[in-house]
Amino acid sequence: MKLKKDMKILIVGLGLLGGSYAMALKRQGYDVSAITRSQSSIDYALEKGIIDRGGVDIDPELVGSADLAVFALYPNVFVNWLKENGGLFKPGAVITDVTGVKSCIVYEIQKLLRPDIEFIAAHPMAGREVYGVQNADDRIFRQANYIVVPTSNNTAGAIELCRDLGQKLGFADVSELSPEMHDEMIAYLSQLTHCIATCLMCCNDFRGLEHYTGDSFRDLTRIAKINDEMWSELFLLNRGSLLREMDKFRRSFNELYDKLASGDREGMREMMRVSTTRRARFDKAE
Amino acid sequence: MKLKKDMKILIVGLGLLGGSYAMALKRQGYDVSAITRSQSSIDYALEKGIIDRGGVDIDPELVGSADLAVFALYPNVFVNWLKENGGLFKPGAVITDVTGVKSCIVYEIQKLLRPDIEFIAAHPMAGREVYGVQNADDRIFRQANYIVVPTSNNTAGAIELCRDLGQKLGFADVSELSPEMHDEMIAYLSQLTHCIATCLMCCNDFRGLEHYTGDSFRDLTRIAKINDEMWSELFLLNRGSLLREMDKFRRSFNELYDKLASGDREGMREMMRVSTTRRARFDKAE
Numbered sequence: 001m002k003l004k005k006d007m008k009i010l011i012v013g014l015g016l017l018g019g020s021y022a023m024a025l026k027r028q029g030y031d032v033s034a035i036t037r038s039q040s041s042i043d044y045a046l047e048k049g050i051i052d053r054g055g056v057d058i059d060p061e062l063v064g065s066a067d068l069a070v071f072a073l074y075p076n077v078f079v080n081w082l083k084e085n086g087g088l089f090k091p092g093a094v095i096t097d098v099t100g101v102k103s104c105i106v107y108e109i110q111k112l113l114r115p116d117i118e119f120i121a122a123h124p125m126a127g128r129e130v131y132g133v134q135n136a137d138d139r140i141f142r143q144a145n146y147i148v149v150p151t152s153n154n155t156a157g158a159i160e161l162c163r164d165l166g167q168k169l170g171f172a173d174v175s176e177l178s179p180e181m182h183d184e185m186i187a188y189l190s191q192l193t194h195c196i197a198t199c200l201m202c203c204n205d206f207r208g209l210e211h212y213t214g215d216s217f218r219d220l221t222r223i224a225k226i227n228d229e230m231w232s233e234l235f236l237l238n239r240g241s242l243l244r245e246m247d248k249f250r251r252s253f254n255e256l257y258d259k260l261a262s263g264d265r266e267g268m269r270e271m272m273r274v275s276t277t278r279r280a281r282f283d284k285a286e
Numbered sequence: 287m288k289l290k291k292d293m294k295i296l297i298v299g300l301g302l303l304g305g306s307y308a309m310a311l312k313r314q315g316y317d318v319s320a321i322t323r324s325q326s327s328i329d330y331a332l333e334k335g336i337i338d339r340g341g342v343d344i345d346p347e348l349v350g351s352a353d354l355a356v357f358a359l360y361p362n363v364f365v366n367w368l369k370e371n372g373g374l375f376k377p378g379a380v381i382t383d384v385t386g387v388k389s390c391i392v393y394e395i396q397k398l399l400r401p402d403i404e405f406i407a408a409h410p411m412a413g414r415e416v417y418g419v420q421n422a423d424d425r426i427f428r429q430a431n432y433i434v435v436p437t438s439n440n441t442a443g444a445i446e447l448c449r450d451l452g453q454k455l456g457f458a459d460v461s462e463l464s465p466e467m468h469d470e471m472i473a474y475l476s477q478l479t480h481c482i483a484t485c486l487m488c489c490n491d492f493r494g495l496e497h498y499t500g501d502s503f504r505d506l507t508r509i510a511k512i513n514d515e516m517w518s519e520l521f522l523l524n525r526g527s528l529l530r531e532m533d534k535f536r537r538s539f540n541e542l543y544d545k546l547a548s549g550d551r552e553g554m555r556e557m558m559r560v561s562t563t564r565r566a567r568f569d570k571a572e
Contacts, residue, residue, distance in 0.1 A: 125500035145498055175497045182498075188490050189503045195542055196482055196506065201561035203538035204474050204531070210568050211461045212431055212468075214411035217475045217568070219505045220482065224565040228558035232551045239546060245490070246543050250536065252489035256481055257532050260525060265518045272514035275487035279510040282496050282503070 001157035002164045003068070005029060010066035012081065014041045014054070016128060017098050018072035019136025022050045024169045027138070033062055041133045050136065063088040068161070071097040074230055075105055075237055082109055091116035094158050096165065098124050100186060101237040102149045102179035110153050120158040121149040122166065123182065125190075129225050138170060146171035149182045187241035192249055194231055195242070197224040287443035288450045289354070291315055296352035298367065300327045300340070302414060303384050304358035305422025308336045310455045313424070319348055327419045336422065349374040354447070357383040360516055361391055361523055368395055377402035380444050382451065384410050386472060387523040388435045388465035396439050406444040407435040408452065409468065411476075415511050424456060432457035435468045473527035478535055480517055481528070483510040 009025055011018045014036035022032045022045060034045060034054035045051040055062070063069075063085065071078050078099060089095070095117065099105060106121045113119055126144040128135065146166035150159050159176070166174040177185060200217075201224040235242055252271075259267040295311055297304045300322035308318045308331060320331060320340035331337040341348070349355075349371065357364050364385060375381070381403065385391060392407045399405055412430040414421065432452035436445050445462070452460040463471060486503075487510040521528055538557075545553040 125498065127500065145500065147498055173497050177498065185492065185495065185498045188492070189495060189499045193486070193502045193506045195539070196486065197502075198558055198561040199535060199538040199542055200479070200482065201564045202557050203534040205564070206471065206474070209471065209475060211459050212411065212433055212463065212471045213475045213568060214413065214431065216479045216483075216509045219508055220479045221561075221565050221568065222505055223502045224561040226558045226562055228555040228562070231558060232554045235546055235554060236549065236551060239549075243543065243547055246539070246546075248489040249485060250539060250543070252485040253481070253532070253536060253539075256485055257529065257536070260521055260532075261529055263522060263525075265522060268518045268521060269514040271488050272484055272512045272517060275484040275507075275510045276512055276514070278487045278491070279507050282499060282507065 001161045003030070003161065003168055007031070007067040008033065008065050010035065010062065010069040011051070011072065012036070012069060013072035013078075014045055014051070014133045015072060016131055016133070016135050017124065017126075018070065019045060019050060019133030020126075020138045020140060021070055021072070021098075021169060022133075023136050024138035024141065026050055026052070028168060033066070035059070035062065036133075045133050050133070058085050058088070060088050064090050066090075066093055068165070069093065069095045070165075071095065071099070073097075073099075074233060075099050075101055076233065079105055079108060083112060086113050086117065089114075089117045093117050094161055095119045096122050096162050098122065100190065100234050102182045102186075104237045106149065106151055106179045110151060118155060118158045120154050120162045121151075121179065122162050123147045123149060123186070124166070124169070124171065126171075129222065131227070141170040143172045145173045145175065147182060148174065148176045149179055150176060151179060183238050183241045184245075187238055187245040188248075191231075191235060191238060191242045192245045194223055194226060195235075195246060196249070197221050198226060200224065287447045289316070289447065289454055293317070293353040294319065294351050296321065296348065296355040297337070297358065298322070298355060299358035299364075300331055300337070300419045301358060302417055302419070302421050303410065303412075304356065305331060305336060305419030306412075306424045306426060307356055307358070307384075307455060308419075309422050310424035310427065312336055312338070314454060319352070321345070321348065322419075331419050336419070344371050344374070346374050350376050352376075352379055354451070355379065355381045356451075357381065357385070359383075359385075360519060361385050361387055362519065365391055365394060365398075369398060372399050372403065375400075375403045379403050380447055381405045382408050382448050384408065386476065386520050388468045390523045392435065392437055392465045396437060404441060404444045406440050406448045407437075407465070408448050409433045409435060409472070410452070410455070410457065412457075415508065417513070427456040429458045431459045431461065433468060434460065434462045435465050436462060437465060469524050469527045470531075473524055473531040474534075477517075477521060477524060477528045478531045480509055480512060481521075481532060482535070483507050484512060486510065 011034045126140040297320045412426040
C-alpha cells in the first residue's frame with residue numbers, strides 16, 4: 001500500500017514537525033487537514049497554503065474522513081486524544097505518529113483502537129530548537145533518518161504505507177526497528193545526548209564564558225536549550241533504557257578520568273582512536 | 287604598539303592554524319615567512335601566495351629577521367624549538383603562539399628566552415576537524431574568540447601588539463585572561479567537551495546506529511574525530527584543571543541520573559531550565 005493522491009491526510013498537532021509534514025505533503029498535491037490547539041496556527045497554515053482546511057475543534061466529520069492521520073503531540077496527550085476520540089476514525093483508517101518513545105505507547109494504542117483502525121508507529125529523526133508551525137520547514141527531512149516502528153500486530157500494507165510516507169516526506173534513510181530496539185537506540189542517540197548537553201551547561205557557572213568559547217562547546221550545547229516539559233516526559237517514559245545508557249556513558253567517562261589521573265597517555269589515545277574510527281561512520285554524505 | 291606593514295612576520299608550523307594566520311596576514315599585505323616540517327606545505331603555500339618565502343630548515347637569517355613570530359606547534363615541540371633556537375631571534379622580537387594550554391609553558395618560555403625577546407601568549411578559539419595548510423581558511427576566525435594570555439612579565443606594548451594581531455586576523459572578540467584562568471576556562475569549554483564526545487562515542491558499539499541518528503548526536507560527536515597525539519598531550523599538560531572540570535560534570539550528570547531514577551520530574555525540569563537560560567548567552571550574533 002502506497003500513499004495515493006486521493007487519500008485524505010489529517011495532521012493532529014500543527015507545530016514544527018506537524019507543520020513540516022503538512023508542508024511536504026501539500027507541496028506534492030495531497031489533501032491535508034489539521035486539528036491543533038491554537039487558531040493562530042491554523043490561520044497561519046491556511047494563509048501559507050500548508051493545509052487545505054483545519055480547526056481547533058475535534059470535528060467528527062474531519063476525523064471520520066481521514067485515510068491517514070499523523071499525530072504530532074506529546075506522548076500522554078496523544079494517548080488521551082485517542083482514548084477519547086479514536087472511535088471517530090473510519091474503518092480502514094491508518095494512524096501514525098512522530099513520538100520519540102515507543103514501547104510505552106505503541107502496544108497501549110494498538111489495544112485501545114477498534115480492530116479496523118491500524119496504528120503504525122514512526123519516529124522522524126529531525127527537528128530544530130525552535131517551535132511552532134511558523135518555523136515549519138520540510139528541508140529538515142533531507143539527509144535525515146526516518147524509523148518505522150512496527151509490532152507483530154501491524155499489517156504489511158500499513159508498514160509499506162508508513163515507509164512510503166517517510167520517503168515522500170523526503171527522508172534520506174527509511175529503516176525499521178521494533179519498539180524495544182527503538183527505545184534503546186533513542187535512549188543512546190537522542191536522550192543521552194540531551195542529558196549530557198543539559199549537565200554540561202549546568203555544571204559550571206563562570207561568568208563571561210561566551211567570550212572565551214570555541215565552536216566545540218557551542219556544538220555540544222546547542223540542544224541544551226531544551227523544552228523541559230517535553231523532554232522530562234520523554235525521559236520518564238523511557239526511564240529504564242535511558243538509565244542503562246547513562247550508566248554506560250558514565251563508566252566510559254570514569255575510565256577516561258582514571259586514565260588521565262594516572263597519566264596513562266596510551267590508554268587515553270586508544271579511547272580517542274576508537275572514538276575517531278566509530279565517528280567516521282556517522283558522516284553525512286556531502 | 288600595533289602591527290605595522292613593514293614588520294616581518296614568521297610563522298613556525300604551517301598547518302591548518304598557521305596557514306590560516308598566514309592567509310589572513312598576507313591578504314592584508316604583510317610580509318609572511320614560514321618554517322615547517324614538510325616541504326610540500328611550503329610549496330603549497332608559495333603556490334597559493336599565502337607566504338612570501340619559507341623552508342623546512344631553521345634558517346638563522348630568516349629567524350633573525352622576524353619582528354613577530356607566531357608558533358603553531360604542539361606544546362612540547364614548541365618549548366623544545368625555543369630551547370634550541372630561541373637565541374636566533376633579534377633583540378626586540380615578539381613571539382606569540384596558538385597553544386591550547388598556557389600555565390605549563392608560558393612561564394617556562396618567558397624564563398628561557400633572552401630578556402630582549404618577549405613572549406606574549408595567545409589562544410585563538412578556532413579550528414576544524416581537518417589538518418594541514420591545504421585546509422587553511424581564515425574565515426574560521428570570523429565570529430570566533432581570541433584570548434591574549436599575558437603574565438606580569440609582559441609589556442603593555444607586546445600585549446597591545448598581540449591584541450591587534452587578533453583583530454587583524456578577523457576575530458570577532460579579543461579578550462585577556464591570566465594563564466591560570468585561561469587553563470581553567472579551557473578545561474571546561476574545550477577539553478571537557480572533547481572528553482565527553484570521546485566517551486559518548488566509546489560507550490556504545492551498536493551496529494548500524496548511523497541509520498537511526500538525528501543531528502543532536504552528530505553535533506555532540508563532531509569533535510569525537512580527535513587527534514589523539516595532540517589532545518592526549520593537551521589533557522596531560524592541563525591535568526589538574528581538567529580533572530576538576532570532569533568532576534564537576536560528573537556530579538551534575540549523577541544528579542540528573544538520580545532525579546530520573548527517582549522520578550523527580552520537577553528536579554529534572556529545573557536543571558533543563560537552568561541549562562536553557564545559560565545556553566542563550568552563547569548564541570552567536572547572526
